Amino acid sequence: MIEAPKYTASEIITVLSARQLKDGQIVFAGIGTPLLAATLAQRLHCPGLTILFEGGVIGAFVEPGKLPPSTNDQRCTKRANMVLGSADVLLLLQRGYVDVGFMGGAQIDRYGNLNSSYIGDPAKPKTRLPGTGGGNDIASLTNMIVAMKHEKRRFVEKVDFITSPGFIRGNNTRAESGLPEGGMFRVITELAVFSFDDNSREMKVLALNPGVTKENLQDNTGFDLVFDKNVTVTEPPSNQELTTLRVLDPDRLFIA
Amino acid sequence: MMQTSANKERMNVEPGTVQSYEELRGRLARRDRSLREKVVTLEQAASFVSDGMSVGIGGSTMSRTPMALIWQLIRAGKKDLSCSRCIVSTDGDLLFGSGAANHIETSWFAQGILWGLSKVMRHNVESGACRYDEWSHMAMGMRYRAGGMGVPFLPIRSMLGSGVAKQRPEAKEFDCPFTGEKLLLVPALNPDVALIHVQRCDAYGNAQIDGLQFMDIDLAMAANRVILTTERIVSNDQIRRAPDQTKIPFFCVDAVVEVPYGSAPHECFGVYEPMMQHLEMYVAQVNGDPIAGMKKYLDDYVYGPKSWTEFLSMIGVGEIVAASRRGRSIFDD
Numbered sequence: 001m002i003e004a005p006k007y008t009a010s011e012i013i014t015v016l017s018a019r020q021l022k023d024g025q026i027v028f029a030g031i032g033t034p035l036l037a038a039t040l041a042q043r044l045h046c047p048g049l050t051i052l053f054e055g056g057v058i059g060a061f062v063e064p065g066k067l068p069p070s071t072n073d074q075r076c077t078k079r080a081n082m083v084l085g086s087a088d089v090l091l092l093l094q095r096g097y098v099d100v101g102f103m104g105g106a107q108i109d110r111y112g113n114l115n116s117s118y119i120g121d122p123a124k125p126k127t128r129l130p131g132t133g134g135g136n137d138i139a140s141l142t143n144m145i146v147a148m149k150h151e152k153r154r155f156v157e158k159v160d161f162i163t164s165p166g167f168i169r170g171n172n173t174r175a176e177s178g179l180p181e182g183g184m185f186r187v188i189t190e191l192a193v194f195s196f197d198d199n200s201r202e203m204k205v206l207a208l209n210p211g212v213t214k215e216n217l218q219d220n221t222g223f224d225l226v227f228d229k230n231v232t233v234t235e236p237p238s239n240q241e242l243t244t245l246r247v248l249d250p251d252r253l254f255i256a
Numbered sequence: 257m258m259q260t261s262a263n264k265e266r267m268n269v270e271p272g273t274v275q276s277y278e279e280l281r282g283r284l285a286r287r288d289r290s291l292r293e294k295v296v297t298l299e300q301a302a303s304f305v306s307d308g309m310s311v312g313i314g315g316s317t318m319s320r321t322p323m324a325l326i327w328q329l330i331r332a333g334k335k336d337l338s339c340s341r342c343i344v345s346t347d348g349d350l351l352f353g354s355g356a357a358n359h360i361e362t363s364w365f366a367q368g369i370l371w372g373l374s375k376v377m378r379h380n381v382e383s384g385a386c387r388y389d390e391w392s393h394m395a396m397g398m399r400y401r402a403g404g405m406g407v408p409f410l411p412i413r414s415m416l417g418s419g420v421a422k423q424r425p426e427a428k429e430f431d432c433p434f435t436g437e438k439l440l441l442v443p444a445l446n447p448d449v450a451l452i453h454v455q456r457c458d459a460y461g462n463a464q465i466d467g468l469q470f471m472d473i474d475l476a477m478a479a480n481r482v483i484l485t486t487e488r489i490v491s492n493d494q495i496r497r498a499p500d501q502t503k504i505p506f507f508c509v510d511a512v513v514e515v516p517y518g519s520a521p522h523e524c525f526g527v528y529e530p531m532m533q534h535l536e537m538y539v540a541q542v543n544g545d546p547i548a549g550m551k552k553y554l555d556d557y558v559y560g561p562k563s564w565t566e567f568l569s570m571i572g573v574g575e576i577v578a579a580s581r582r583g584r585s586i587f588d589d
Binding site for chain 1 (some may be wrong): 474
């Protein structure tokens, strides 16, 4: 019998996302798991990580137990180096100051395109979703890490609508559409860590999370998966990672 | 008098249409930009807004929302407003649910990330009753900035290749004459009127904003009229002691209303955080039934109270004190 994991899906996504960040980087983080994972990285291996929020914040250190309900709330400014207008912080992406963009996702496809606008035909949608926020700008203008729940309906062959572009239709189509370098770098779920093929730009499995099999993963994915030649198994979250995370989010706002 | 001239100034053009530069300067030339006191009541301020106007809303998401003024516009029975804001939350629900607005341009529209999708937005947009035009967050900012700069558009490098751009034919792909690169030109946004809530301003409208500015400075410069609501009116002497803190100059401003807790139940930086109990009650009620639940909320909390202060008393002194304590804690080390 497999021992039940000692962490929730949201917790392993947050911990594995935090591991992707490097000290000294400038990261543009969305609300929820990205904000939490970037804050966790600051407390673990990246004390010099600079976190930007779309509300207009440079260099935040969010307080444990005081997670903001959006990236436009005053709590986001705690111990920041600077506050500025929302358009101006987004323009830092366009100028090229940002190393990593980091956001959640509702629906993603084989080429890393994200949909947070419509379920069904956009002309007559089954569901009108909230929309892009800064997601389109972040995905258009820097290297992206996406942290999201792994479900078949969320991992689809082709998104209903491209809200935030990945590699569009693969190969060179991102560059042809006029977008700068960058695009999808990593996708982190509770089942696996993905990167993207350098040429075809297809999503590929880099590492399986502990206890997850290739069959498992394929069963939960809406398109045929490509596996890296050297697929590894990720180290489970350590006690230190989990303890630090739970101190940051004691009310389990984002890790339930 | 203001209302008559407001009616005359109404453009009522298709959203995304750029106003002619001559017209834009003409409208500004006709505004009284002198250093004069312009303090009015909430009711008087609402009368400056006419049905069908385009309305730019300051703040973002749940922060520095000009909620008291939106509340008053709904009470005054405004119709068919075309609103824009960088990010929309429960303010958009109230505008759609009451029929005050039938169109919103923004980058994101839900009640808040904690609550998932807004059933009110979904009901009104999916039924075709109201329109939600989506732009990227930066595009909204560059549209207000172009409006504030007096140019018809600005180029951006995002949105290209996305469905968001395909849905907005009013944004134009363009080959740069210097580099040959593909860029997206987003049209200037010059709302008929902007509603902005600030921590303090003087009677002339010199406004000081603490903390996050969002797009309010560009919005104030872009709009053809600006109504400020403020937590408190301070003396002009106090403004002049710290002019570096002044973010909106008086000559952009047409009316000033002192409304303590004017963003409730949203937050105002350094003064109060969001009033989450009230918001949770609201979300449960309107998402439970986006028609009857919204009607009941409007009857109980918007049409019912005699004044904004009475609305605040319905939120409750306990919650307001707690929100204020959290709000001020941002200045602690």
